[in-house]
Amino acid sequence: MAGPGDDDEQHDPILDGKREAEARSLACVSGGGSGERDMAPSAPGPSIHRSGSRPQLDLSKAEIQGNFEERDPTILLPNQSDDISHLALDIGGSLIKLLYFSRRHEEDYSNDDDKRKRTIKERLGIITSGNLRSYPVLGGRLHFVKFETHKINECLDFIHSKQLHRRDPYPWSSKTLPLGTGVIKVTGGGAYKFADLFKERLGVSIEKEDEMHCLVSGANFLLKAIRHEAFTHMEAEKEFVQIDPNDLYPYLLVNVGSGVSIIKVDGEGKFERVSGTNVGGGTYWGLGKLLTKCKSFDELLELSQKGDNSTIDMLVGDIYGGMDYSKIGLSASTIASSFGKAISENKELEDYRPEDISLSLLRMISYNIGQISYLNALRFGLKRIFFGGFFIRGHAYTMDTISFAVHFWSKGEMQAMFLRHEGFLGAMGAFMSYEKHGLDDLMSHQLVERFPMGAPYTGGNIHGPPLGDLNEKISWMEKFVRRGTEITAPVPMTPSKTTGLGGFDVPSSRGSPLRSDASALNVGVLHLVPTLEVFPLLADPKTYEPNTIDLSDQGEREYWLKVLSEHLPDLVDTAVASEGGTEDAKRRGDAFSRAFSAHLARLMEEPAAYGKLGLANLLELREECLREFQFVDAYSSIKQRY
Ligand SMILES: Nc1ncnc2c1ncn2[C@@H]1O[C@H](COP(=O)(O)OP(=O)(O)O)[C@@H](O)[C@H]1O
Numbered sequence: 001m002a003g004p005g006d007d008d009e010q011h012d013p014i015l016d017g018k019r020e021a022e023a024r025s026l027a028c029v030s031g032g033g034s035g036e037r038d039m040a041p042s043a044p045g046p047s048i049h050r051s052g053s054r055p056q057l058d059l060s061k062a063e064i065q066g067n068f069e070e071r072d073p074t075i076l077l078p079n080q081s082d083d084i085s086h087l088a089l090d091i092g093g094s095l096i097k098l099l100y101f102s103r104r105h106e107e108d109y110s111n112d113d114d115k116r117k118r119t120i121k122e123r124l125g126i127i128t129s130g131n132l133r134s135y136p137v138l139g140g141r142l143h144f145v146k147f148e149t150h151k152i153n154e155c156l157d158f159i160h161s162k163q164l165h166r167r168d169p170y171p172w173s174s175k176t177l178p179l180g181t182g183v184i185k186v187t188g189g190g191a192y193k194f195a196d197l198f199k200e201r202l203g204v205s206i207e208k209e210d211e212m213h214c215l216v217s218g219a220n221f222l223l224k225a226i227r228h229e230a231f232t233h234m235e236a237e238k239e240f241v242q243i244d245p246n247d248l249y250p251y252l253l254v255n256v257g258s259g260v261s262i263i264k265v266d267g268e269g270k271f272e273r274v275s276g277t278n279v280g281g282g283t284y285w286g287l288g289k290l291l292t293k294c295k296s297f298d299e300l301l302e303l304s305q306k307g308d309n310s311t312i313d314m315l316v317g318d319i320y321g322g323m324d325y326s327k328i329g330l331s332a333s334t335i336a337s338s339f340g341k342a343i344s345e346n347k348e349l350e351d352y353r354p355e356d357i358s359l360s361l362l363r364m365i366s367y368n369i370g371q372i373s374y375l376n377a378l379r380f381g382l383k384r385i386f387f388g389g390f391f392i393r394g395h396a397y398t399m400d401t402i403s404f405a406v407h408f409w410s411k412g413e414m415q416a417m418f419l420r421h422e423g424f425l426g427a428m429g430a431f432m433s434y435e436k437h438g439l440d441d442l443m444s445h446q447l448v449e450r451f452p453m454g455a456p457y458t459g460g461n462i463h464g465p466p467l468g469d470l471n472e473k474i475s476w477m478e479k480f481v482r483r484g485t486e487i488t489a490p491v492p493m494t495p496s497k498t499t500g501l502g503g504f505d506v507p508s509s510r511g512s513p514l515r516s517d518a519s520a521l522n523v524g525v526l527h528l529v530p531t532l533e534v535f536p537l538l539a540d541p542k543t544y545e546p547n548t549i550d551l552s553d554q555g556e557r558e559y560w561l562k563v564l565s566e567h568l569p570d571l572v573d574t575a576v577a578s579e580g581g582t583e584d585a586k587r588r589g590d591a592f593s594r595a596f597s598a599h600l601a602r603l604m605e606e607p608a609a610y611g612k613l614g615l616a617n618l619l620e621l622r623e624e625c626l627r628e629f630q631f632v633d634a635y636s637s638i639k640q641r642y
């Protein structure tokens with residue numbers, strides 16, 4: 001992406017940014033190096049395999065393709081037939097969590113338009129004319145999608161539409177696995193309940209994976225591999241926690257799904273389910289639905305933001321004549337008994353506001369979960385509690401309530417932490433259980449989370465064939481941009497106050513609507529970049545932080561978002577010129593511009609939307625976005641001039 005003359009322009013913020021991105025790419029060198037490092041010196045013959053858990057690289061009959069004078073000629077690996085497992089599911093009591101892997105070329109070049117597809121591939125050096133073999137692009141993406149369990153058929157349609165149940169080493173050829181030969185890893189109760197349906201509808205067998213085992217291995221993986229996976233949430237303040245993979249155990253994992261499982265984790269595969277409670281997410285949603293007539297979980301959650309639970313909960317002050325019970329640390333506003341006021345008041349259900357009921361229910365269940373978790377952590381002398389499961393739903397008030405309970409009862413000794421992929425722990429674990437998933441030893445810098453711009457699936461409708469079709473992508477982008485302006489950060493609230501005496505007041509701000517459900521926009525993609533390697537001369541690779549400009553600082557963030565936004569028209573012009581200024585390039589340039597603007601707008605609203613934000617991430621995001629719209633190198637025309 002770098003243009004010429006970087007050295008003479010000391011104070012151009014864009015160029016400074018470029019320098020940072022370059023510093024980052026200096027820290028990570030790509031390609032052959034990694035292959036070489038992993039080669040076993042004693043490997044017999046030309047066919048060399050890498051360590052068992054990684055994708056196998058078959059180098060036999062490797063040949064350089066094209067011009068030998070080129071700096072980075074493409075290497076064809078004709079015998080490379082290995083593939084990473086594609087699909088795993090966690091089918092729970094309420095939701096189906098689906099995780100699938102797509103390699104870059106499957107997405108970028110699965111276009112219907114053969115001519116165009118081949119031109120692009122040729123330009124990228126992926127194929128020779130008349131030759132439809134691929135070179136092994138090991139990079140790809142992990143997609144996270146969810147469906148309601150009672151809509152299992154929608155999920156099966158989705159799998160079928162994307163042919164996720166068939167592993168296909170050459171996606172653009174006509175080869176596919178014959179029906180009836182595939183196996184999908186599935187965890188959760190649905191692995192038992194729906195095994196026959198999968199066979200019937202998709203012709204695949206289900207390999208059942210233990211739910212607790214999957215939860216633990218998924219959590220371990222995410223905590224170790226994703227740089228900003230865990231965070232604390234106290235009094236509306238979200239703070240990312242850097243986990244040292246060598247100092248992760250022991251910890252308590254609390255998975256709040258329909259019901260709650262409480263697991264003490266001592267290591268990889270070393271865990272014990274020490275407790276659980278049947279008062280969980282299913283209780284909130286089930287009771288809430290009955291009591292409020294809400295039609296969706298999010299509607300119920302959103303209602304809670306406008307609620308005042310003191311109309312229905314019995315508070316300490318109600319019992320103590322408006323006074324605190326300070327001797328035992330209870331303020332007048334502390335809930336003495338959830339729903340307790342309903343006993344004495346001569347009211348019917350209809351006399352209570354659904355908003356108040358929802359908040360009262362949410363507080364009751366969240367607080368209870370926090371408290372039980374604290375007691376279990378205490379039982380085993382654990383200090384760190386990680387909460388997962390979709391009940392959490394990234395919802396500020398839920399997390400604040402759980403954190404408050406843990407903090408209050410442990411007198412600040414224990415820490416409640418949440419996971420960004422909260423509901424996908426089990427699915428991740430199931431994915432990891434494939435023999436050659438190739439992910440377990442990935443370093444944190446190899447997985448980054450970004451918004452998928454080519455998302456094919458919106459609002460329960462499948463718009464296929466999706467990812468490679470530019471028209472489809474652009475129209476999807478337009479929807480996203482429109483939607484992006486509607487959505488807000490999850491439950492923005494003014495900080496909730498505590499009385500210091502164990503009270504936990506109602507949210508003083510009523511909050512904006514809950515951000516639209518991630519599943520509708522297919523949010524949550526981990527980009528896998530396994531060709532990146534840590535620069536070997538770094539003094540301390542573990543602590544090296546390429547993001548020298550931290551955008552969590554508001555001033556810094558506003559400055560850089562503005563700079564990138566203002567620079568966007570120039571970048572589009574340059575990118576379009578690099579592709580000969582064709583009509584097609586103009587259209588893609590326009591789509592890129594809208595897409596990237598939408599990202600910037602979202603980050604302005606919700607800086608942590610894609611994890612902790614630094615300038616280097618932002619520049620990478622821009623590059624990724626350019627590539628989404630098939631700009632191979634926006635600066636190529638400038639580079640050619642010099
Ligand atoms: N869109 C949704 N539909 C239903 N429940 C949801 C939704 N989003 C969050 N939830 C909450 O998440 C819970 C399910 O969490 P999850 O971790 O998927 O558990 P399970 O494996 O039991 O399905 C539900 O009981 C509900 O409280």
Ligand SMILES: CC(C)(COP(=O)(O)O)[C@@H](O)C(=O)NCCC(=O)O
Binds near residue numbers: 189211257260261
């Ligand atoms: C049975 C379950 C493991 C199923 O998992 P889920 O679908 O709720 O994610 C879970 O609902 C649970 O742990 N329930 C609590 C049961 C108890 O310990 O009382």
